[in-house]
Amino acid sequence: MRLTAGSSARLGASWDGRGTNFALFSANAEKVELCLFDSQGRRELERIELPERSEDVWHGYLNDVSPGQLYGYRVYGPYAPEHGHRFNPNKLLLDPYAKRLAGRLVWSDAHFGYRAGSAREDLSFDRRDNARGMPKAVVVDETFNWGRREMRPNIPWEDTIIYEAHVKGLTQKRDDVPPNLRGTYGGLSSPAMIDHLKRLGVTTVELLPVHGLIDDRVLVEKKLVNYWGYNTLAFFAPEARYAQDNALDAFRTTVARLHDAGIEVMLDVVYNHTAEGNHMGPTLSFRGIDNASYYWLKPDNPRFYDDFTGCGSSVNLNHPRVLQMVMDSLRYWVEVCHVDGFRFDLATTLARGPNGYDRGAAFLTAVRQDPVLATVKMVAEPWDLGMGGYQVGAFPSQWSEWNDRYRSAMRRYWSGEGSLIGEVSRRMTASSDLFHHDNRSPRAGINHVTVHDGFTLADLFSYNEKHNEANGEDNRDGSSDNHSNNCGHEGPTDDAAITALRRQLRKNQLACLFLAQGTPLMLAGDEVGNTQNGNNNAYCQDNETGWIGWNNLGKEGDDLIDFVGQMTELRRRFGQIRSQRWLDGRRTDGSYGVLWLTPAAVEMKQSDWTFPDGRFLAYVLGPMEQGQAPIFIVLNAAPEEIAFKLPTMPEYKNWQQVLNTTEIEQKTADFAAGVETKAPPRSVLAFAGAA
Structure with a gap:
């Protein structure tokens, strides 16, 4: 038959x-x-x-x-x-x-x-x-020749450095990627891009959504597309627009090549809603298969949807078969496609129950016991748009979370706002106020200053206002709360002083990102001053605005690739930055995890933390083990230089400067303990203790 x-x-x-x-x-x-x-x-x-x-x-x-x-x-x-x-x-x-x-x-x-x-x-x-x-x-044949050499990098959390990128936008404008590979999965794993990632020192590429997606009708009618891809229709299929032929095999080939280079692949996944939208949306899959099972419907009027996502509807993971689909999808990408982790868009929606966010929700429970997912990185965007949706710090211990409190504090600090040193001190030391509970470790917080959503790093210091007119929504879309600073001029300028200041502030943000405890995430293109011309919501800009502009490659001052490489190497050199143990202060035996110091190198008292309009922060991270050097970090966000003393400690007679963000080329310099020197205006300095 x-x-x-x-x-x-x-x-x-x-x-x-x-x-x-x-x-x-x-x-x-x-x-x-x-x-x-x-x-x-x-x-x-x-x-x-x-x-x-x-x-x-x-x-x-x-x-x-x-x-x-x-x-x-x-x-x-x-x-x-x-x-x-x-x-x-x-x-x-x-x-x-x-x-x-x-x-x-x-x-x-x-x-x-x-x-x-x-x-x-x-x-x-x-x-x-x-x-x-x-x-x-x-219908597909899932077999694939991974080759004997294909090995997952299995980067420990403490060594992880994440690089967020869009498959097409990363390589569409790269001249050193073959033309037929630009904007594709193959371009992502081309020799030029692998060399670039290795120079930066990143360990993990986090890709904006690559699940099968569609372009919203309203965008198509405006001659735009859903460029970012947060409009999923197929949770198991790689998006075909990034492949020349068989998208599944093209994606797996790219994963294999990146793994051969020791680089992990994480996926930004969107299980909180689908491309079908609200009650006036199309019938393409889930809605016509079993609307009442797949979506959250209003209990008193099931014609309409509970919308926690801002996208018209929300997927209901409380239904066992819907939960099964999501879990099957995650396991498929790990077992069949060999990905190394996931970042969950609007993850609070996935853990909602009848009474809101629930740490014991079916999805979180299923993830916790799943042996396949136990081997990969799980990262939550810990909020959605529903009531009680902001849940930073509230996910279980298996998870890491995007730490928007780090982003806000560091943007405000380097944009010139004073009286933030207490907040900055917490963000630079893994945000224990948010994550130090339930046996979680410092890797729980994913530190970031810029991501796909918002200003790029260059635009953060070039624009005070968003400029989203090209999106066709009269500049109403996108956040108006950016904590940015245009340094005295809105947009591009030939003023040398403004250009130098912007470059300096970009370096400071990157330096802090890699010196901070927790897991760093940087946005692709920030290393070369990529701009979106003030657009802070380029979700529909599949063009020069959304693609990374690599025109600053090799340009002195604007090409910060080597600087980022130096920072990631510095992070690897000092294990206390990557520590998976929470810091403590001065211990009874005289040792310490962290010492917070005044400019006079005296341990800070409560009155020092409330110094009016304070913009200077200095601290020592102690050695984690015998023979390891301490690192002394100085953050000066003030517009003037500030005199400070190098700490005096019995074991360390000298301090070697290993970072000064005001220098174009990093030079080492030795300072005797107790000597006074000056932190240049708006600078980050770091020193290694020496016997």
């Missing part, structure tokens, strides 16, 4: 070498049809009703279907939005477990389950077939 019952055990399309098993979850469907298409995805060849239903999984096995076959589903059931059901078999639906996509979404009114323009809005019903404009799922 060509068609048999098959199995419900594994969801999606699973090829076993002879045929393919198809399995789709839907608790509220009445019938499911598998639709097979020609190799171009234009002609529907046949519809096959899945013959069996086991525990809400519809399934069937076809012995003549092999890899390369294009398919989709039509799901039958009630169309009753007022009761949370939106079944419409006129709409071809993408398999939530699709491993590879063929074709792009071509927008039309046919993609909506209701009649667009109807006075009854989404309560109306649309009978048009949307198949021709839908991307199709492709």
Whole structure:
């Protein structure tokens, strides 16, 4: 027989070498049809009703279907939005477990389950077939030759340095990447980019979303696209726009090459919402398969969605099958694609229960016990837009979290705001006030000053106001609270003094990022002064604005690649910066973890912390083990030089300068303990103790 019952055990399309098993979850469907298409995805060849239903999984096995076959589903059931059901078999639906996509979404009114323009809005019903404009799922052979040498780098958390990048934007403008590879997965792992990453000293590349996505209709009509990719439709399929042919194999080849270079790959993943949007959005997959199961619906009016994400709807991980999909997706990317970790967009949504954020939520519990995910890095963006959504410091011990408190403090400090030394001291020493609980370690906080969302580092010191007019929203989008400082002129300038000051402040931010305890994350392009011309929300700018401009490569002063390399090397040299133990002060035996010092090299008292408008902070991180040197760090955000003394300690007669951000080329200099010297205006200095 060509068609048999098959199995419900594994969801999606699973090829076993002879045929393919198809399995789709839907608790509220009445019938499911598998639709097979020609190799171009234009002609529907046949519809096959899945013959069996086991525990809400519809399934069937076809012995003549092999890899390369294009398919989709039509799901039958009630169309009753007022009761949370939106079944419409006129709409071809993408398999939530699709491993590879063929074709792009071509927008039309046919993609909506209701009649667009109807006075009854989404309560109306649309009978048009949307198949021709839908991307199709492709049956895949998951085998891949990783080669004997492919080894995961397994970088310890304490050694991790993260580099956030967009696959296309990273290489689209790189002249040393072959033209056919620019903007692709292959460009990311080209020899030129690997050399660049090694020069920087980063260990881990964190990629903006590469899950299969679509461009919002409103953007397409403006001739824009969803460049960042936070509009997921397929949680298992690598996005095809970054590959020349087979996206799955292209992605895995890139991972293998980066691993060969000792570089990890993390993915920014978006499980909190899908591309289907709110109740007036299209019916492309989840909504038409089982709307009432996949999404948070308002209990008193299930026609509408609970929106914790600002994207119209929220995925409901409290449902066991929806949770299973997310967990299956994560394991797939680890086991089949060999990725090394994940950063979870709006992670609070994933851990919501009926009463809001819940540290015992089903998702967090599932992650905690999963043996596959125990081997990779898990990072939360610990907030969403719902009530009680800000949860920095509240995730379980297995997790690290983006530390926006570090970002805010360091932006304010280097933009010239005074009376922040207490806040800065906490952020430079792993933010123990946020993360020192439940056996968490300093790696829990991911320190960052700039990321994809917001100003670049160059723009942070070039613009006081956002300039998002190109996004087509009259500059209303994007944050207006940037803690930036244009140094006296808005935008580009030829004024040498302003240009030098901006460069200096960029170096200070980078220096602090790598000298701070916790895990550093830097934004790709900040090492070469990349600008987005004041756009702090370039999510739709797949053009010169969103791509990294590498025109400063080799340009003295603006090319900070070697400076970043020196900072990452400094971080590796001083183990106390990378320590996974929390700091303490002066101990009874005279040893110490950290000593906070006045400019006179005297240990600070309470009155020193409240010094009016204070902008000077100095401290010593003690050695972690015998033979290790202490490091003395000086941060002077004041616009004038400040005299200070080198600490006097019995074991260390001298201090060797290992960093001065005002110097174009770093020079070593020796200072005797107790001697007075000066911190230049707006500078970061560091000294190593010597016997």
